[in-house]
Amino acid sequence: MSAPILEVDNLHVRFPITGGGMLGTGKRTLYAVTGVSFSLAKGECLSIVGESGCGKSTTALSIMGLQEPSEGTIRFKGQPITGPGAPSRMARAKAAQMVFQDPYASLNPRQTVNASLAQPLKLHGITGSEATDRIAAMLGSVGLTPEQGTRYPHEFSGGQRQRIGIARALILEPEIVVLDEPVSALDVSIRAQIINLLLDLQEEFGLSYVMISHDLSVVEHMSDRVLVMFFSQIVEQGGWKEIFENPQHPYTRRLIDAIPDPDVALGHGGLAAGATQPAAPAGWRFGSDGSAAPNVFSPPEPSELVDVGPQHKVRLLRA
Template sequence: MSGRDVLLEVENLEKHFKVNQGWIASILESIGGGEPEYVHAVDGVSFELREGETLGLAGESGCGKTTTGMSLVKLHEPTGGDIVYDDTRLSEATDAEVTRFRQNAQMIFQDPFESLNPRMTVYDTVAEPLRIHDVRNETARVERALEFAELQPAEHYFDQYPHELSGGQRQRVAIARALVLDPDFIVADEPVSMLDVSLRAGVLSLLDRMTDEFGLSVVYISHDLSLLRHMCDRLAIMYMGKIVEKGPTDQVIEDPQHPYTRALIDAVPVPDPDVGRERVELQGEVGDVIDVPSGCRFKDRCPSYIGDVCDQVVPPLEAKREFEQAVACHLYESAEGYDPYAEMDGPRASGTADSAESTPADD
């Protein structure tokens, strides 16, 4: 895996949304009497996507995973940070380079009932990206994409409208639309969550075959860890706009290091009533993404809270273990001897730096 070339590099990606505070606040802001507020949806996310690799983004609702995915394909313009695609830094790219990037970066949306234009036929829906990018052999490409998406014979679907299709067929049309340009990578945002259970296996099998036959790089976004374990080479866990743990999928799921990752995995039901396990129940609510707390964003819910260092210092995402597994948590020390207490203001916590063991504290 590590020998593959890097296709996409994300560097401290940020996406903040301005809060609509009403007309009085807008007037005060315009005359210099108030400061605008922002939702920190994505706040310093970094990772690499290699050629032919599948990367999963997981986390609870509101953690920023969908916003990250939409920023990757420039459906959201990043507030900060940068994306490097095929050695091209997009913040400095020419119009021609941005156009080439858009042709090679596609997205499969969560809801096939909303992502297809009800006034466009299946043929026009799949052909639209070809027309935008002035790609020839339109009919042949549309037919090939639909048949790969297992809508056969393709001509049967050309003149149909979305309301004439089932949910699974609509998502297959969305997949065909994403593939018709032969992109380098695809962002799949909860691609089967809106489908009946009976349809999910077929669509997941199609997505799996898509990555194998086309050699695509794929970013899967989901809260379903069992799906991501089946589909992904690597996994990144997000919480309040930040990645708190990432690494090979099996390694992260079998041996999670961050307390939040462990809580997510422990919440997955096991279909065996005789299996007993210790639950990690998180207390409290997700923090404020407008008035972002200092220090670790997970501190108020963390069962392994260790004191002032958690309150004051943002834990860096560093490789703490072998197999490229990285964790953003003060329970660990880096191989370089990182001392989180050195960045604190005022006296140290009641513990010492030695209390940050290389293994997690007992819950």
């Protein structure tokens, strides 16, 4: 296997929170990301799933160089993205780009689609007919017409606007694309279209995806590997098959049980109705099953990611 394109090693992000609050103390620390490690191979889709507030977006922003880690290292093709010798902003923009949940928020309402696609190209010295050709080709790749390039964001539907957001992320031909809840704001009826578009583009451009979602049914069709996050930590990681067909952590089970379409939840020889929770291996216990909200102001209990199968790890506490 080729060297990973992205490596995240022991990422921690803590936010100092100042000001009173109910606890009465002046200063507290919020644990947003705790000890997250993973690597991404070229052409792979790695999904990070977990409920709101578990640290997915903070992880995404760290990968993009938009959030300074408290600890840990992030490398693109072996090169750290922070510290001495880190690539410039321009170089980073060509390496990784992000697609957001709400493309409307990231598009300038006074700019035509063509103008908003021309802007990053111009910053990278691409203008004139080369820019025009690239914009036309990109619009075609995301399923929009050249004529639509002359229109403004408000003239489009939510699904079309996400196509524009994707075009803007891909126009500089990045190798890694971080997709933060890319279909969560869209009507259920058009989510599949956008997911299929992302899969087509991944193939067309050889992209590597980090896909972030609170909804397991969304990642089901896209992921090669899945990381399950709960309260700032990875609680389970594995290939698609391990996570969907043989989930071990009680929290992963809860997420899979929450998939609305029973065909998805049960369609892969997976969980039978009323199936019992898997037991923790001898000498270990599970932490929270996610039914109670964690205290984000205390560090998580000491625990380990333990191998439970090839490429399949579960977070366990010593019993």
